[in-house]
Amino acid sequence: MAPQAVFTCPTPREALVRFGGEWKISGGMPENRADVIAAFREPSFDKVVFDARDVGGWDSCFIAFLVRLTEMCRKKGVVCRFEHMPDGAQRLIDLAFAVPPREGAARKSSFVPLLDRIGEKTIAAWNAVSNAKDFCLEALASLGRFFRKEAVLRKADLAAAFQEVSFDALGIVSLICFMVGLIFAFVGAIQLKVFGAQIYVASLVAIAMTRVMGAIMAGIIMAGRTGSSYAAVLGSMQVNEEVDALETMGIHSFDFLVLPRLLALSLMMPLMTVYADLTGILGGAFVGIFMLDLSPQEYFRMTVNVLNMRNILVGIVHGTVFGVIIALCGCYRGIRCGRSASSVGEATTAAVVTSIVGIILATAVITFICDLIKV
Amino acid sequence: MADKQPHITGKGLKIAYGDFVLMRDLDFTINRGDIFIIMGGSGCGKSTLLKVLVGLKAPAAGKLIFDGRDFWAGTREDRDIIMRKAGILYQSGALWTSMTLAENIALPLEQYTNLTAAEIRDVVSLKLDLVGLAGFEDFYPSEISGGMKKRAGLARALALDPDIVFFDEPSAGLDPVSARLLDDLILEIRESLNTTIVMVTHELASIFAIGTNSVYLDVETRTAIAHGDPKELLKNPPNKTVERFLTRGEKGN
Ligand SMILES: Nc1ncnc2c1ncn2[C@@H]1O[C@H](COP(=O)(O)OP(=O)(O)OP(=O)(O)O)[C@@H](O)[C@H]1O
Ligand SMILES: [Mg+2]
Numbered sequence: 001m002a003p004q005a006v007f008t009c010p011t012p013r014e015a016l017v018r019f020g021g022e023w024k025i026s027g028g029m030p031e032n033r034a035d036v037i038a039a040f041r042e043p044s045f046d047k048v049v050f051d052a053r054d055v056g057g058w059d060s061c062f063i064a065f066l067v068r069l070t071e072m073c074r075k076k077g078v079v080c081r082f083e084h085m086p087d088g089a090q091r092l093i094d095l096a097f098a099v100p101p102r103e104g105a106a107r108k109s110s111f112v113p114l115l116d117r118i119g120e121k122t123i124a125a126w127n128a129v130s131n132a133k134d135f136c137l138e139a140l141a142s143l144g145r146f147f148r149k150e151a152v153l154r155k156a157d158l159a160a161a162f163q164e165v166s167f168d169a170l171g172i173v174s175l176i177c178f179m180v181g182l183i184f185a186f187v188g189a190i191q192l193k194v195f196g197a198q199i200y201v202a203s204l205v206a207i208a209m210t211r212v213m214g215a216i217m218a219g220i221i222m223a224g225r226t227g228s229s230y231a232a233v234l235g236s237m238q239v240n241e242e243v244d245a246l247e248t249m250g251i252h253s254f255d256f257l258v259l260p261r262l263l264a265l266s267l268m269m270p271l272m273t274v275y276a277d278l279t280g281i282l283g284g285a286f287v288g289i290f291m292l293d294l295s296p297q298e299y300f301r302m303t304v305n306v307l308n309m310r311n312i313l314v315g316i317v318h319g320t321v322f323g324v325i326i327a328l329c330g331c332y333r334g335i336r337c338g339r340s341a342s343s344v345g346e347a348t349t350a351a352v353v354t355s356i357v358g359i360i361l362a363t364a365v366i367t368f369i370c371d372l373i374k375v
Numbered sequence: 376m377a378d379k380q381p382h383i384t385g386k387g388l389k390i391a392y393g394d395f396v397l398m399r400d401l402d403f404t405i406n407r408g409d410i411f412i413i414m415g416g417s418g419c420g421k422s423t424l425l426k427v428l429v430g431l432k433a434p435a436a437g438k439l440i441f442d443g444r445d446f447w448a449g450t451r452e453d454r455d456i457i458m459r460k461a462g463i464l465y466q467s468g469a470l471w472t473s474m475t476l477a478e479n480i481a482l483p484l485e486q487y488t489n490l491t492a493a494e495i496r497d498v499v500s501l502k503l504d505l506v507g508l509a510g511f512e513d514f515y516p517s518e519i520s521g522g523m524k525k526r527a528g529l530a531r532a533l534a535l536d537p538d539i540v541f542f543d544e545p546s547a548g549l550d551p552v553s554a555r556l557l558d559d560l561i562l563e564i565r566e567s568l569n570t571t572i573v574m575v576t577h578e579l580a581s582i583f584a585i586g587t588n589s590v591y592l593d594v595e596t597r598t599a600i601a602h603g604d605p606k607e608l609l610k611n612p613p614n615k616t617v618e619r620f621l622t623r624g625e626k627g628n
Contacts, residue, residue, distance in 0.1 A: 152486060154482075157473070160473075236472075237471075237472070240467055240469055240472070241465040241466070241467055241469035242469050242470070242471050242472065244426075244431055244465065244469065245463065245465060245469040245470075245471070245531075246471075247430075247431060248429050248430060248431060248458055248461070248463050249458075249482075249483055249486070250455035250456075250458060250459055250486075250487075251482075251486065
């Protein structure tokens with residue numbers, strides 16, 4: 001039998017709700033549920049009797065409905081009486097009200113007017129900027145301590161950090177940059193062939209790779225594999241109270257955890273950039289020699305002709321800046337991570353996203369500056 | 376102990392996360408050599424109080440006198456110097472996962488002593504022996520069990536022979552026998568080194584077995600509602616809440 005709740009007012013000041021039927025989660029709620037609740041919203045009575053004599057079977061769905069009504073009554077000062085409740089049901093209701101809700105613990109309602117929301121977002125953005133600024137200042141202070149030999153960090157950690165961003169990354173950087181060189185050569189060759197100028201593929205690849213692409217590709221790879229791992233490692237150390245353990249031991253967590261990573265990435269990224277340039281050029285040469293039938297000597301000569309120190313240095317500057325950005329974003333997200341497993345995931349994602357945005361913005365800025373100073 | 380010297384004194388401490396006040400007007404004294412228990416229901420702010428005591432979180436108001444000095448009035452460097460004489464065992468052990476147990480314990484020694492590598496190695500072995508982990512020097516934290524992590528964490532907390540050790544729920548997640556052994560270990564440490572122990576715990580058995588002083592933080596009134604030797608508190612409960620807590624709800628209802 002379907003669940004029933006019949007609301008009546010036998011006398012003006014006293015109401016009666018008679019429950020009947022099967023109250024099961026699988027069987028749904030009574031159809032007039034909303035009407036009954038509406039009657040309790042602005043009650044005209046100051047006493048109510050809940051009578052369950054006709055209830056056949058019940059489970060949490062019955063209790064939840066009763067608790068809901070009882071809570072509404074309590075707010076309006078209506079006295080509730082329970083009659084013929086099944087024994088277990090009465091106990092569960094008592095249990096539900098045994099611990100009063102903690103005042104101030106409930107979260108505010110989720111509806112926020114548009115203007116308020118804009119204001120909140122603006123304040124949050126401003127706070128984020130000032131937090132990031134503090135973090136960068138702290139990085140400088142930490143570097144200062146490093147050069148004064150006051151920073152506490154382990155040589156083994158430093159060595160591991162260097163290895164992680166150089167030797168361990170060679171494979172993936174080789175693969176990706178070789179492919180990028182290859183793609184450049186292909187795309188360029190289609191156009192240049194029209195003019196019979198396929199030999200200029202060599203110049204195209206050499207200039208593009210050395211000036212920005214090598215650095216950008218190395219940066220994106222590092223953001224994906226290293227920046228994210230920094231955030232994940234530091235984030236889980238935060239969750240695990242390991243960062244607290246360092247701090248209370250009088251060791252600056254910044255020196256111990258962030259500094260080795262920052263040093264490793266910003267010192268190794270220039271080298272990785274040069275390496276990326278080289279593999280990119282190799283990829284281009286592969287296309288030039290095997291698909292466009294250029295002779296290796298010719299390709300090599302054309303490449304050397306256009307390679308100049310200025311472009312290579314601009315590329316290296318890009319790479320170094322990217323290294324600093326990736327290390328700072330990864331470590332910042334990790335150190336500021338919340339205290340749960342899901343916040344480690346969020347930190348990791350945020351680290352990659354901010355690094356890549358940072359890389360693109362930095363490229364724009366550097367390109368603009370290069371244009372200004374005519375290099 | 377006839378002459379009781381205060382080690383840590385809280386005066387009108389208020390602890391809060393932003394506007395959310397957890398505790399106010401906390402007054403308590405932890406004497407040298409005490410085993411001081413912080414009791415209270417779940418979520419009342421015990422772990423947070425511990426954070427204030429060890430310098431990880433500033434109190435919203437009030438004063439904390441640590442070793443005769445105003446702990447939160449000084450700079451971080453001043454607090455670091457005071458904390459150098461303190462050891463902390465975190466709820467999860469908080470061993471540094473990228474280092475072996477030996478390296479974990481050696482780090483503070485390398486930092487704050489002039490011992491040679493060989494001497495450090497000896498001290499590390501001694502500490503691991505003390506907590507029953509002899510021979511586990513080269514294990515990583517991920518390779519040992521939860522109870523062992525706690526003991527290793529204790530070994531690290533004891534590395535510098537601290538004169539005060541803080542524990543956050545040391546026996547949580549341990550079987551009754553290991554919990555008992557940990558209690559014995561704590562007593563042993565206090566007896567042999569006259570260390571002050573500050574401990575957050577829910578284990579009634581250990582509260583009565585080793586506690587010599589305590590404070591009870593009450594969620595409802597948001598202040599401390601009892602202070603003193605837990606055994607005395609059980610005999611003459613100052614109020615119903617404390618009586619209920621100390622008798623597992625059998626009395627005081
Ligand atoms: N980072 C935080 N920001 C805001 N509120 C917090 C934060 N950490 C804890 N709280 C709140 O502070 C209260 C006390 O937390 P705390 O961890 O000190 O409790 P506890 O007494 O140690 O509890 P338990 O016995 O369960 O460990 C909790 O209600 C929690 O909601
Ligand atoms: Mg706690």
